[in-house]
Amino acid sequence: MSNLELSGIDRAAIGANSAPSAQSGNSALAPTAANRKLGARGLQLLSWLAPMVLVIIWEWLAQAGWLSPQVLPAPSKVIRTAFKLATTGTLLNDLVVSLLRAAAGFAIGTAVGGGLGILVGFSRIAEGLIDRSVQMIRAVPFLAVLPLVIVWLGVGETQKIFLVALGVTFPIYINTVLGIRQVDPKLLELGRVQGLSSLQQIRRIILPGALPSILTGVRYALATAWLALVVAETIGAQSGIGFLAMDAREFLRTDVIVLTIVIYALIGVTADGIARFLERRLLAWHPNYGAAR
Amino acid sequence: MNAHVAPLSAALFETGPAVVVSNLVRRYGSRVVIEKLNLRIERGEFVALLGESGCGKTTLLRALAGLDPIQGGRIVAPRRPAVVFQEHRLLPWDSLWRNVSLGLQVPDARERAAEALTEVGLGDRLDDWPRNLSGGQAQRVALARALVQQPELLLLDEPFAALDALTRIRMHELVRELVANHQPGVLLVTHDVDEAIALADRILVMRNGAIAFEHRAARNGSTPISRSELLGELGVDSHSTH
Numbered sequence: 376m377s378n379l380e381l382s383g384i385d386r387a388a389i390g391a392n393s394a395p396s397a398q399s400g401n402s403a404l405a406p407t408a409a410n411r412k413l414g415a416r417g418l419q420l421l422s423w424l425a426p427m428v429l430v431i432i433w434e435w436l437a438q439a440g441w442l443s444p445q446v447l448p449a450p451s452k453v454i455r456t457a458f459k460l461a462t463t464g465t466l467l468n469d470l471v472v473s474l475l476r477a478a479a480g481f482a483i484g485t486a487v488g489g490g491l492g493i494l495v496g497f498s499r500i501a502e503g504l505i506d507r508s509v510q511m512i513r514a515v516p517f518l519a520v521l522p523l524v525i526v527w528l529g530v531g532e533t534q535k536i537f538l539v540a541l542g543v544t545f546p547i548y549i550n551t552v553l554g555i556r557q558v559d560p561k562l563l564e565l566g567r568v569q570g571l572s573s574l575q576q577i578r579r580i581i582l583p584g585a586l587p588s589i590l591t592g593v594r595y596a597l598a599t600a601w602l603a604l605v606v607a608e609t610i611g612a613q614s615g616i617g618f619l620a621m622d623a624r625e626f627l628r629t630d631v632i633v634l635t636i637v638i639y640a641l642i643g644v645t646a647d648g649i650a651r652f653l654e655r656r657l658l659a660w661h662p663n664y665g666a667a668r
Numbered sequence: 669m670n671a672h673v674a675p676l677s678a679a680l681f682e683t684g685p686a687v688v689v690s691n692l693v694r695r696y697g698s699r700v701v702i703e704k705l706n707l708r709i710e711r712g713e714f715v716a717l718l719g720e721s722g723c724g725k726t727t728l729l730r731a732l733a734g735l736d737p738i739q740g741g742r743i744v745a746p747r748r749p750a751v752v753f754q755e756h757r758l759l760p761w762d763s764l765w766r767n768v769s770l771g772l773q774v775p776d777a778r779e780r781a782a783e784a785l786t787e788v789g790l791g792d793r794l795d796d797w798p799r800n801l802s803g804g805q806a807q808r809v810a811l812a813r814a815l816v817q818q819p820e821l822l823l824l825d826e827p828f829a830a831l832d833a834l835t836r837i838r839m840h841e842l843v844r845e846l847v848a849n850h851q852p853g854v855l856l857v858t859h860d861v862d863e864a865i866a867l868a869d870r871i872l873v874m875r876n877g878a879i880a881f882e883h884r885a886a887r888n889g890s891t892p893i894s895r896s897e898l899l900g901e902l903g904v905d906s907h908s909t910h
């Protein structure tokens with residue numbers, strides 16, 4: 376129950392810089408008359424209509440000379456730049472560098488947040504020792520510590536990975552603890568009645584019960600990881616998508632800048648898609664995620 | 669009744685009761701709920717436990733299940749009892765056969781679960797999710813999960829209370845059949861006097877923390893206990909209600 380509320384909050388938080396939420400996706404639409412007439416596919420096509428029109432208007436304004444290329448280059452120009460950078464420039468290399476940073480930070484943050492979350496979720500003693508400190512650190516917007524991180528770690532790879540990991544740790548931690556605590560005590564009691572060992576209790580009841588909440592944390596963490604990476608790469612990077620953008624700023628190459636923004640957006644959408652795929656696969660049993668059978 | 673043929677291993681231990689409770693005391697803080705309660709249930713015997721709300725029926729059942737500590741007396745049972753609760757308590761993330769085999773430590777768990785599910789009429793739903801079941805079907809799975817453990821004592825805490833009248837009657841037939849096949853001792857907690865009369869070999873009424881009334885079901889033509897007599901034991905003046 377509160378799981379749902381939580382994911383609602385998370386979606387609102389993610390919404391600003393990431394993919395459309397599940398509600399606006401293709402599935403859960405009421406069987407209205409329009410729905411029946413168009414079908415799910417028709418509605419999905421319809422939802423792409425407005426963005427397409429916007430891009431066409433944008434292109435037209437740029438072609439007609441109403442938009443200065445210095446302000447906003449035409450979409451066709453951005454696409455041409457993308458091809459050029461991909462074939463002759465360092466675009467692919469920068470993309471890989473950025474993805475590796477995000478992946479490393481995400482892995483570390485997940486391990487730390489998940490590990491602490493499991494400890495605190497299971498043990499009241501661990502909660503007493505750890506939880507207050509984590510909650511206090513969490514109260515600080517993690518980007519506010521950036522100057523300190525730069526003093527500590529400079530502007531190299533470590534700083535970037537650290538920042539991503541920091542952003543990832545808290546959503547994973549909080550949702551892991553919450554998930555474990557939310558497991559229905561009646562099911563734990565059932566486990567005892569059926570004679571499960573502690574290990575079996577964890578494997579068969581506690582972890583599956585906590586999984587929806589943990590995956591919500593993963594989804595949220597993906598968005599934070601991405602935000603952290605953008606900020607970290609904007610400061611003193613020598614490679615990566617953020618570096619590309621900063622470099623382009625020096626030369627007023629708005630086409631490259633727009634391209635990097637689009638790339639960030641695409642990767643955000645992809646990450647969210649992966650998270651949603653995981654939810655559908657791992658939570659097939661869950662009425663809110665799985666496909667109905 | 670006695671023509672039942674048990675497997676050899678079970679036959680060796682076929683003697684002795686399913687559970688013996690002597691001088692059981694159970695308190696919550698200073699409130700005594702069960703006071704010097706004695707009870708003995710034989711294997712294959714179906715016992716129904718009645719009593720007004722809050723008299724301690726669930727408390728007794730939980731103590732028998734080993735879910736709560738007891739403050740006095742003894743409970744002797746050969747093996748861990750199986751329990752069916754009022755809610756089905758199926759794990760929503762496990763398929764039906766995984767639910768039924770929960771805690772079963774055998775290599776052929778799936779086959780055993782399949783047999784049990786077939787027994788309750790759901791043999792074709794092995795890989796289905798619990799959320800696709802009706803209330804009565806879910807409770808049948810819970811029964812299968814209890815019986816697959818081959819319990820010597822089966823504890824049922826108002827397992828049919830949430831079902832509609834028709835489903836409940838079907839469930840009565842099913843339970844009677846299953847108990848006849850598996851021959852566990854059964855303690856059925858219920859509010860339904862008719863349910864108790866229909867199913868039980870012996871009807872107990874709990875009052876003031878102990879068994880206050882006991883009735884052995886009529887066999888071979890002797891007159892069965894009347895509904896109004898039982899309702900009287902439960903403190904209900906049946907003439908004014910019916």
Ligand SMILES: Nc1ncnc2c1ncn2[C@@H]1O[C@H](COP(=O)(O)OP(=O)(O)OP(=O)(O)O)[C@@H](O)[C@H]1O
Pocket residue numbers: 696701719720721722723724725726727728
């Ligand atoms: N966890 C608890 N802490 C304190 N008192 C409790 C607790 N559980 C039950 N009791 C009390 O013990 C008494 C017996 O409760 P119990 O649940 O066994 O009744 P019951 O006979 O099963 O009632 P019902 O028919 O309504 O289910 C009640 O007075 C109840 O308030």
Ligand SMILES: [Mg+2]
Pocket residue numbers: 725726727
């Ligand atoms: Mg009760």
